[in-house]
Amino acid sequence: MEQSLRRIGSAGNQTACLINVRAVKQGVNEYMLPETDNRWAQLKQEMREAAQSLGIDKIGVASADPFTELKQVLVRHRELGRESGFEEPDLDKRTNPALLFDNPQSIIAIAIAYPSKLQNPPKSEPGARRGILSRSSWGEDYHKVLRDRLAKLEAWLRERVPELRVESMVDTGALSDRAVAERAGIGWSAKNCSIMSEELGSWMYLGEMITNLPLPVDEPVTEGCGECTKCIDACPTGAIVGPGQLDSQRCISFVTQTKGFVSDEFMRKIGNRLYGCDTCQTVCPVNRGKNWTHQPELQPDHELVKPLLVPLLTMGNREFKERYGSSSSAWRGKKPIQRNAVIALGNFKEKSAVNDLAQVLREDTRPVLRGTAAWALGRIGGEEAEEALRGALPLEGDEEARTYIERAIAALETADI
Numbered sequence: 001m002e003q004s005l006r007r008i009g010s011a012g013n014q015t016a017c018l019i020n021v022r023a024v025k026q027g028v029n030e031y032m033l034p035e036t037d038n039r040w041a042q043l044k045q046e047m048r049e050a051a052q053s054l055g056i057d058k059i060g061v062a063s064a065d066p067f068t069e070l071k072q073v074l075v076r077h078r079e080l081g082r083e084s085g086f087e088e089p090d091l092d093k094r095t096n097p098a099l100l101f102d103n104p105q106s107i108i109a110i111a112i113a114y115p116s117k118l119q120n121p122p123k124s125e126p127g128a129r130r131g132i133l134s135r136s137s138w139g140e141d142y143h144k145v146l147r148d149r150l151a152k153l154e155a156w157l158r159e160r161v162p163e164l165r166v167e168s169m170v171d172t173g174a175l176s177d178r179a180v181a182e183r184a185g186i187g188w189s190a191k192n193c194s195i196m197s198e199e200l201g202s203w204m205y206l207g208e209m210i211t212n213l214p215l216p217v218d219e220p221v222t223e224g225c226g227e228c229t230k231c232i233d234a235c236p237t238g239a240i241v242g243p244g245q246l247d248s249q250r251c252i253s254f255v256t257q258t259k260g261f262v263s264d265e266f267m268r269k270i271g272n273r274l275y276g277c278d279t280c281q282t283v284c285p286v287n288r289g290k291n292w293t294h295q296p297e298l299q300p301d302h303e304l305v306k307p308l309l310v311p312l313l314t315m316g317n318r319e320f321k322e323r324y325g326s327s328s329s330a331w332r333g334k335k336p337i338q339r340n341a342v343i344a345l346g347n348f349k350e351k352s353a354v355n356d357l358a359q360v361l362r363e364d365t366r367p368v369l370r371g372t373a374a375w376a377l378g379r380i381g382g383e384e385a386e387e388a389l390r391g392a393l394p395l396e397g398d399e400e401a402r403t404y405i406e407r408a409i410a411a412l413e414t415a416d417i
């Protein structure tokens with residue numbers, strides 16, 4: 001196949017003839033095995049037309065050449081300590097499709113649009129405070145949804161080109177999904193780091209398929225952010241250190257996904273975010289009014305994405321699995337979400353939660369949860385909170401959790417909360 005495909009481009013009737021004989025044997029029509037560049041262009045055009053019926057919102061084709069400039073960017077990003085640690089560590093694999101796939105000819109990039117608004121969401125109010133999950137974790141796990149669309153696309157292509165070979169990936173693959181999408185003309189690489197298009201905004205997930213099909217490539221889009229800097233100005237932690245440059249270690253989205261203790265600075269900035277952060281997208285003028293409700297699996301359940309905080313504190317493993325198991329927010333387990341719920345109650349200064357937080361401080365088996373509960377009680381303040389902290393101090397066996405209790409007591413004493 002590899003040989004035939006390559007010869008088709010330059011080609012010749014001889015190749016075309018060979019292929020047609022095989023096509024006849026396989027009972028496929030001549031359309032199914034493109035004979036010339038023109039046929040590949042035709043296949044691509046038909047793929048574009050079929051995209052919507054395959055549940056794909058945007059599709060483009062990129063060359064499979066190495067991402068040479070990106071490699072320099074990634075090397076520098078690493079040197080500056082700005083990685084999150086969630087990226088594929090091998091920078092050669094990240095930037096050279098030929099290390100992932102034998103003789104790649106093109107990369108098909110796809111995008112699926114997701115919702116950005118809750119219709120009549122439940123209110124977060126005193127006595128019934130709620131946290132929020134980022135839009136990227138609403139509905140079913142997007143990895144599953146995009147894999148489904150990529151599988152449908154693969155089946156569609158295979159019907160037309162039986163010798164098709166592909167390697168599909170979403171998020172967890174080695175390639176940079178954004179760099180592929182940018183090269184394939186899905187959108188521009190925006191100052192908030194997202195791939196964004198005039199049509200869909202940045203509310204889109206990305207995935208791709210390396211193939212052995214020499215499809216004609218798309219041009220990158222020419223739109224851009226212009227003079228706007230709204231996302232950079234609005235980022236709560238200054239994590240966007242330059243246009244399109246993120247210090248992941250300062251990004252709240254990253255911090256919500258860590259499992260350990262969080263510094264006072266970041267706990268205050270997390271607000272009521274339980275997973276992820278959308279600020280640099282919600283402030284973006286290109287995203288204004290864009291809310292994609294047509295992908296059935298991605299629509300949010302309000303009680304899951306804007307849940308009451310207190311019940312999360314004592315949620316067991318089984319309940320967590322039942323409620324959040326199918327969401328992309330579950331990949332780090334329940335601990336970060338519970339820790340963030342504790343932080344949110346502290347940030348709300350929610351007095352009605354003091355007893356529940358005191359119980360976490362006394363009884364939770366995880367030092368991170370106990371230490372964070374101490375911080376939250378310190379932030380809420382009041383006699384009951386102080387009493388709980390003083391009672392817990394002599395019993396605390398974990399050094400770091402103890403430090404958090406001591407700091408909370410000290411802060412209450414000096415009323416530096």
Ligand code: B12
Nearest residue numbers: 134171176177178179189193194195205206253254276277
């Ligand atoms: C690690 C990771 C994170 C980390 C780090 C994010 C980051 N910006 O680096 C953390 C946990 C913080 C994170 C957060 C989020 N993530 Co994330 N994440 C990834 C992951 C796995 C790798 C990203 C990566 O390698 N970053 C390193 C940077 C340096 O490279 P890059 O962004 O891939 O490539 C761009 C830059 O290199 C830049 N670039 C290239 N050359 C040059 C040259 C110059 C001079 C400059 C300035 C820039 C530049 O352009 C490239 C293309 O845009 C990708 C999936 C994947 N496999 O690619 C998802 C991915 C980027 N995440 C995604 C999403 C949705 C998010 C969040 C919005 C989730 C949320 N709501 O909380 C936030 C957004 C935070 C932000 N402002 O970027 C989507 C983005 C979709 C889109 N439309 O862009 C992806 C693509 C997952 C997916 N398949 O849909 N994420």
Ligand code: SF4
Nearest residue numbers: 235251252277279280
């Ligand atoms: S996701 Fe939040 S913290 Fe991260 S860059 Fe965007 S606004 Fe800043």
Ligand code: SF4
Nearest residue numbers: 190191225228231284
């Ligand atoms: S807020 Fe402005 S600068 Fe930031 S991504 Fe949107 S258009 Fe670009």
